[in-house]
Amino acid sequence: MAATSFPKGEIKILLLENIHPVATEAFSADGFSVEAVSTALPEAELVARVRDAHILGIRSKTMVTPKVLDEARRLLAVGAFCIGTNQIALEHANRRGVPCFNAPFSNTRSVAELILAEIVVLSRHLGDRSREVHAGSWKKVAVGSHEVRGKTVGIVGYGHIGSQVGVLAEAFGMRVVFFDTSTKLPMGNNRSLPKLEDVLGQADFVTLHVPETPQTKNMIGAAELAVMKPGACLLNASRGTVVDLDALAAAIKRGHVGGAAVDVYPSEPESNSDGFASPLRGLPNVILTPHIGGSTEEAQEAIGREVSTSLIRFINTGATTGAVNFPQIELPFMRGTHRILNVHQNVPGVLRDINKIVSDRHANIRAQVLSTDADIGYLVMDLDHDVSNDVKKAVAELPTSIKTRILF
Numbered sequence: 001m002a003a004t005s006f007p008k009g010e011i012k013i014l015l016l017e018n019i020h021p022v023a024t025e026a027f028s029a030d031g032f033s034v035e036a037v038s039t040a041l042p043e044a045e046l047v048a049r050v051r052d053a054h055i056l057g058i059r060s061k062t063m064v065t066p067k068v069l070d071e072a073r074r075l076l077a078v079g080a081f082c083i084g085t086n087q088i089a090l091e092h093a094n095r096r097g098v099p100c101f102n103a104p105f106s107n108t109r110s111v112a113e114l115i116l117a118e119i120v121v122l123s124r125h126l127g128d129r130s131r132e133v134h135a136g137s138w139k140k141v142a143v144g145s146h147e148v149r150g151k152t153v154g155i156v157g158y159g160h161i162g163s164q165v166g167v168l169a170e171a172f173g174m175r176v177v178f179f180d181t182s183t184k185l186p187m188g189n190n191r192s193l194p195k196l197e198d199v200l201g202q203a204d205f206v207t208l209h210v211p212e213t214p215q216t217k218n219m220i221g222a223a224e225l226a227v228m229k230p231g232a233c234l235l236n237a238s239r240g241t242v243v244d245l246d247a248l249a250a251a252i253k254r255g256h257v258g259g260a261a262v263d264v265y266p267s268e269p270e271s272n273s274d275g276f277a278s279p280l281r282g283l284p285n286v287i288l289t290p291h292i293g294g295s296t297e298e299a300q301e302a303i304g305r306e307v308s309t310s311l312i313r314f315i316n317t318g319a320t321t322g323a324v325n326f327p328q329i330e331l332p333f334m335r336g337t338h339r340i341l342n343v344h345q346n347v348p349g350v351l352r353d354i355n356k357i358v359s360d361r362h363a364n365i366r367a368q369v370l371s372t373d374a375d376i377g378y379l380v381m382d383l384d385h386d387v388s389n390d391v392k393k394a395v396a397e398l399p400t401s402i403k404t405r406i407l408f
Contacts, residue, residue, distance in 0.1 A: 006405075008032055011315065012052055012074075016040055017059035019081045020304030027055075030312050039271070047071045055311055057081055060291070061270065064088040069096050076405075077314050077323075079307040082294065083107065084239070086212045090325040095375055097343035097403030099326035101310040105160055106302035107294030111209075111237055112164035114293055116172065118261035119205050122233045123148050125259070125285050149173035154203025156196060156219075157210035157238065158184045165207060166190040177202055181215075200227040205235060212239035222247040231258035233285075237293040240264040249279040252286065259285030263293045318380050318407065327371035327378040337366045338388030339407040342379040345400045346372045354379065357394045363387040376402065 008031035015023060018038045027034045032055075040061035041049060050056055050072040057079040058064065064078055066089045078088060080102040088100050121127055124145045132139050153169045155162045155178035166176040167187050176190040179199045186192055193199050196219075200206060206228060210216045220234065221244040228234070234257060236243050245266070251257040262280060268291060269276055280286050294303070313319045318341040319330040333339070344350050351370055358365060358381075367382040383391060388406060396404035 011054045013055045013057065013311075014049060014053040015057040015081075016046075016062050017081075019057050019059065020300040022301050023057065023081065023304035023308040026305065026308040026312060030316075032315075043068060050075065055079065055315070057307070057311070058087070060084060060087060061268075062087060064093070066092040069093055069098060072098075077101065077311055079311045081303050081307045084212065085324050086239070088325075091375075094325045094373070095402070097376065099314065099320050099323035101307055101314070101323055103303040103306045104322075106306045107296070107299035108160045108164050110296040110299040111161045111293040112168055114263070114289075115165050115207050115235055115237060115261075116168045118235055118287055119148055119153065119169075119172075119207075119233075121287060122205070122235075122259040122261060122285060123151070127287050128284055148205075151175070151204040152177060152202055154178065154199035154206045155190075156180075156199060156206065156208045158186075158190075158192070159209060161237075162207075162209035163187050163190070165209065196224070197227050200224055201229065203232060204229065205233050207235040208238045208242055210238050210242060212241055217241045218244045220244065220248070222250070225251040225257060228257060230256055233257065233259040233261070235261040237261075237263040240266045240268065245279050249283060252280075252283050259287075261287040261289070263289045264291055316407070320378065327373050327376070329369050329371050329378055329380050331367060331369050331380045331382070334366050334382045336385070337382040338385055340379075340381045340383060340388065340392050340395065341403075341405050341407065342381070342395050342401060343403040344377050344379070344398070345402065346375055346377045347400060350377060350398070350400050351379070353398055353400070354381075354395055357391055357398075358383070358387075361387045361390055363391055 011032045013027045013032050013034045015036045017040050024034050024036050043065055046068050050068060054074050054076045056075060059082050069089060069092050075098050077098060078100045083102060083104055085100055085102050090100055093100055150173060152175045155165055158178040158180040169176050170188045177193050177199055178190055179193050179196050219242055225247055248260060265278060280288060310322050317333055318339060320326045321328055321330040364384045365381060370377055370379045392404060392406040395401060
């Protein structure tokens with residue numbers, strides 16, 4: 001692979017929130033300058049730190065706001081070293097020509113294993129029994145304690161994690177039903193049901209694996225909880241805004257919901273030293289965990305490797321495959337050429353104007369790919385060496401151009 005036009009040692013990578021060292025190692029091995037910070041940064045401090053950064057790496061607590069993106073004038077891309085990207089102003093990043101990458105697969109197994117463990121814990125009331133013994137109380141009882149074999153798991157959101165939960169649940173001898181807003185291929189004997197209410201009414205354990213969208217906000221409220229089987233348990237390791245926690249607490253207190261396992265909350269502490277409040281605290285057969293669904297060493301290492309690989313590929317070749325907010329392009333690198341990358345407003349005539357620039361300089365286009373979305377177009381073009389700098393400069397000066405760079 002040829003070197004990028006900008007010296008790699010001057011490309012600055014800012015990694016926040018204690019991202020796994022494997023990411024730092026990958027960037028450093030490729031020659032980039034890396035700064036790693038163990039915490040999230042508030043907006044004002046992030047604005048100051050990101051002005052000189054070319055790549056920003058975050059996890060779930062750093063908020064990449066429009067103001068941050070407007071100040072980050074050198075920023076090439078953002079990496080979310082997690083699954084969710086709702087902490088990033090994705091549309092604004094798109095319009096500024098900044099692709100955002102995440103890790104949609106790497107912590108799938110970790111979250112799925114946690115859900116299965118919690119199903120067993122809820123079925124046996126192990127949280128209460130453990131707390132009692134720690135307090136010096138001995139309550140050896142079988143009433144209300146059940147095997148999970150033969151019980152029904154209802155999965156809401158049958159994506160990467162939800163489908164893995166279904167596979168593991170079947171291995172436990174459980175029946176699996178699921179609901180998703182789009183058609184999904186069932187794994188094993190998992191069975192799709194047409195409505196959310198169908199899943200809620202059949203399942204002994206309802207587990208949520210949906211993104212944060214306007215449609216999923218408070219999708220499980222008092223009405224949905226009332227549809228659940230008496231004594232059924234609810235698990236949420238997706239997004240904190242999906243469940244009305246006050247309604248869930250009320251349903252547990254009156255005995256309709258038999259228990260819950262919650263890993264995400266509408267409002268979460270900024271740091272480990274901050275306090276935590278929830279209407280679910282102190283309730284029987286309720287497992288509360290501090291957003292650790294994907295927090296295993298294996299998952300964090302895999303996430304660090306997956307996202308850094310995507311970012312390095314983008315820096316070195318312009319590939320946007322896997323970006324969550326950007327047209328998807330991955331053009332094989334052609335030796336003996338210079339590659340121009342151009343992000344522009346998606347309006348008629350841009351490609352005509354760019355090709356006229358090329359033809360006026362009698363340049364030879366060796367490869368050219370354009371992909372667009374509603375707001376922007378992303379062009380990757382390989383040219384002969386002798387005219388590439390002139391072409392890049394002229395393309396960058398077009399009024400429709402948002403961001404243009406050249407690779408050697």
